[in-house]
Amino acid sequence: MAEYRKIDWKVQRVGKQVYIRDNVVRKPRIEEDPYIEHAHKRQGEINRERRKKQEFAQAMNRRYISFLLVSAILVFVAVSGYLTQIFKYNESKKNVQALESEVTDLKADNDETKGRLDTSINVEEIRRIAMEELGMVYAGQDQVVAYSYEESDYVRQYEDIPK
Numbered sequence: 550m551a552e553y554r555k556i557d558w559k560v561q562r563v564g565k566q567v568y569i570r571d572n573v574v575r576k577p578r579i580e581e582d583p584y585i586e587h588a589h590k591r592q593g594e595i596n597r598e599r600r601k602k603q604e605f606a607q608a609m610n611r612r613y614i615s616f617l618l619v620s621a622i623l624v625f626v627a628v629s630g631y632l633t634q635i636f637k638y639n640e641s642k643k644n645v646q647a648l649e650s651e652v653t654d655l656k657a658d659n660d661e662t663k664g665r666l667d668t669s670i671n672v673e674e675i676r677r678i679a680m681e682e683l684g685m686v687y688a689g690q691d692q693v694v695a696y697s698y699e700e701s702d703y704v705r706q707y708e709d710i711p712k
Contacts, residue, residue: 679685
């Protein structure tokens with residue numbers, strides 16, 4: 550068969566048949582267009598992706614949604630409990646600071662009152678009244694008895710003195 554040189558050709562499609570027009574004989578030729586095959590493949594990929602999305606959406610059924618809902622509620626409860634504990638902690642911290650301030654003020658008042666009492670008491674006047682008016686005297690060496698009591702850290706007033 551002799552080869553012809555093709556000049557000025559044009560492709561025309563009618564259905565699945567492809568006609569080529571050029572300066573040689575017209576001859577109907579049935580062939581697959583690579584662009585159409587690519588479009589079919591692309592459409593298949595799109596359909597596959599769409600099917601995957603639908604399967605994923607169907608997988609999110611009531612159980613999954615209820616699990617997510619319960620999880621969200623538990624997280625909300627945990628966070629609200631945590632925040633409540635933080636608020637309680639801050640409130641108790643403020644109360645402790647207020648009480649510490651009150652204790653400091655009371656100690657200062659107590660020290661001031663003790664200082665006033667110490668300056669108002671005259672020890673020499675008390676000794677004079679005790680010796681002259683009440684007839685009290687200092688104890689002698691033979692009147693002082695020392696003993697060791699090791700059962701506890703304090704002495705009971707009405708207990709007998711051990712020998």
